[in-house]
Amino acid sequence: MTTIRDVAKLSGVSASTVSRVLNKNGYVNQETEQKVKQAIQKLQYEPNAVARGLASKKTGTIALILPNITNPFFPELARAVEDVARSYGYTVLFGNSDDQGDKEKSYIEVLKQRYVDGIIFSSHTLQRDDVVRLRSNKIPFVVLDRAPVGEACSVVRSNxxxxxxxxxxxxxxxxxxxxxxxxxxxxxxxxxxxxxxxxxxxxxxxxxxxxxxxxxxxxxxxxxxxxxxxxxxxxxxxxxxxxxxxxxxxxxxxxxxxxxxxxxxxxxxxxxxxxxxxxxxxxxxxxxxPIYELGALATKLLIQKVNGVDVENKVHELEVTxxxxxxxxxxxxx
The missing domain is CATH 3.40.50.2300 (Response regulator)
Incomplete structure (x- = not known):
């Protein structure tokens, strides 16, 4: 498998220079940047998303935690999240908590290790300590339906x-x-x-x-x-x-x-x-x-948070028909 060192060797630069080109972080002169891009193309090098995330602090992935994937409501919701996320250049990871708090906590830990950019919770088992842990790890999140008592969160729900x-x-x-x-x-x-x-x-x-x-x-x-x-x-x-x-x-x-x-x-x-x-x-x-609108709004709010926008923690309540x-x-x- 081609590595960043292979690209560096072919282009005659250091691995750190290749990293700066990949992550668009730091100055690289135009001639050197062109050599690196040519080497990447020739070697068909595909950067590891997690490795890039270590440098850029972003991996281009968000997660959606669902309570019960067998209920057709949630796949319809997931469709909206995926559609909107892709339109912004994000990939979505899905998790099914089965309404189990311990399972949800394990998902949070795994997603943190994978440097996910943010999480949408459509589960019903998110607890106050989960919110505290997410905030201490600076992981943006949005909640569908309800937030834990005593915690101000961005919530998207129906009336x-x-x-x-x-x-x-x-x-x-x-x-x-x-x-x-x-x-x-x-x-x-x-x-x-x-x-x-x-x-x-x-x-x-x-x-x-x-x-x-x-x-x-x-x-x-x-x-x-x-x-x-x-x-x-x-x-x-x-x-x-x-x-x-x-x-x-x-x-x-x-x-x-x-x-x-x-x-x-x-x-x-x-x-x-x-x-x-x-x-x-x-x-x-x-x-x-409005299932699609619920998922779409939650995703847009999360991506704003990921990109550093100061999103007010409030309840967004949509009407039903x-x-x-x-x-x-x-x-x-x-």
Whole structure:
């Protein structure tokens, strides 16, 4: 494998001179620079990114830590991060934390050793000590959804509270008279705010009871088991607001298996706006997050930080949109 010393020998200069040419750091006269570039081309030398990073303090790489790569929401988010990063000349490394804090910490250590320029956290396990360590190592970062309590960070998120209210109001408008909620893990702020939005909207109705709320763990199988439990508790439920689209697919599957017609008997509304909601029958109504815009904004903010721009540590909250589909279609013949 060709090394920097091979380039130096062929061009008749020192390795440090070759390094200055590669990193554009320090003065090299035009004639010498041309000799080095010719040697690089002739030897087809490709500089090691990490080695260059040692000299320039930048490697042209950023990282995205995701909590659960099996949820279609996160690959759609990753697509946006990669697209925007490439447009700025950056490569993206991906890590899947599986919602495990220890795994996330190990990623941070590995990425630090690889001299990554910055990190986007879309996981839900980032802790205050992680933030302190990132800042002490001068690693720029941006958080999607939430930051640890007591730490001012650049956060990009959707308006989950209003989105939940929007979903429940839609179910009421289409004629539902007893609405349940299948929610995600309550240690996750997005799940907590969606549950809060549901409760605030239905708490004054006479039919409301806490037993209408069932956990589903933000997973497809969780949505399936939650739907079964819910319909056994309250067979007269005629509307379900589901805390994310992946669970909503599971809810739909279980209801149809139980012989319950959607939307004629039970209307279903999800949350996220992933493409999977269009691939099932009936297509699922959803409160869509601007997934691409979330990833794009987080990436732009991170690259600004990497380039030394003084980015204010604040929450950037984007609006959501209700997309009505067949799973909540109002049947006027009923």
């Amino acid at each position: 989950n509270l209003e989105g939940a209210r929007m979903a429940v109001r839609h179910l009421l408008d289409r004629g539902s008279r007893k609405i349940a909620h299948i929610y995600g893990p309550q240690e996750i702020l997005t799940a907590k705010e969606r549950l809060r939005g549901y409760e605030e909207t239905v708490k004054d109705f006479g039919w409301y009871t806490p037993t209408l709320m069932v956990p589903g763990n933000f997973r497809l199988d969780g949505g399936m088991s939650a739907a079964k439990e819910l319909m056994q508790r309250h067979p007269d439920v005629d509307g379900i607001f589901v805390g994310n689209d992946l669970m909503a697919v599971g809810v739909l599957k279980t209801l149809l298996r139980m012989g319950i017609k959607v939307p004629e008997q039970v209307a279903v509304c999800g949350f996220d706006g992933i493409h999977l909601t269009e691939a099932v029958e009936p297509e699922i109504t959803t409160v869509a997050q 209700l997309i009505p589909r067949d799973s909540t279609r109002k049947d006027t013949s009923l």
